[in-house]
Ligand SMILES: [Zn+2]
Ligand SMILES: [Zn+2]
């Protein structure tokens with residue numbers, strides 16, 4: 001499968017509005033990989049284009065990356081940086097599936113525009129731990145510990161396994177650890193570099209997680225301005241085994 005990171009920032013993106021910290025100031029001055037849109041990933045699977053999350057910047061991300069075909073959206077949780085751009089799809093001129101767990105879908109329906117949600121997409125309710133099977137691939141969603149109901153997923157295709165942990169604390173269920181075991185690729189949201197951070201696993205903890213579950217490769221994403229600027233994060237990751245810092249536009253094949 002092809003994986004494209006459309007947005008690799010955390011809740012506030014980089015540069016954050018009205019922030020003059022050194023990281024945001026550098027991002028404003030130099031641009032490039034220092035700038036991070038909010039979290040969205042495009043998985044190109046056999047016969048199916050799956051968009052993971054719809055952040056407030058999704059319109060810009062789709063235009064910039066020339067994404068003209070989508071079949072479905074997997075929505076991890078209702079936080080604004082992951083779901084705030086869903087309304088944009090009122091202007092998407094094709095049918096879409098919306099994979100969302102029932103409590104997450106209900107939260108979305110409570111939005112001011114939520115009555116129009118069925119116009120945007122066909123709700124395909126999923127249940128954590130139950131595989132959603134397609135022709136040629138499948139995914140298994142799993143629940144994580146976060147400040148809202150939140151779900152990661154494990155994607156299986158052509159004998160390869162990719163795990164995305166979504167917004168999670170550094171506390172996983174034993175079930176989630178089983179799903180992560182020997183993954184070809186583990187993608188982890190790490191807003192900050194160093195612990196402690198109660199609601200989110202950090203970059204250094206994600207490396208420990210990779211070793212624990214013996215994943216072959218780790219990609220860090222969903223990084224905020226408290227984390228290292230991209231070039232410093234990349235340099236740190238280079239000294240580790242198969243660890244990559246994502247940037248907006250990064251493409252990988254598994
Ligand atoms: Zn987030
Ligand atoms: Zn800042």
Ligand SMILES: [Zn+2]
Pocket residue numbers: 077079146167
């Ligand atoms: Zn969140």
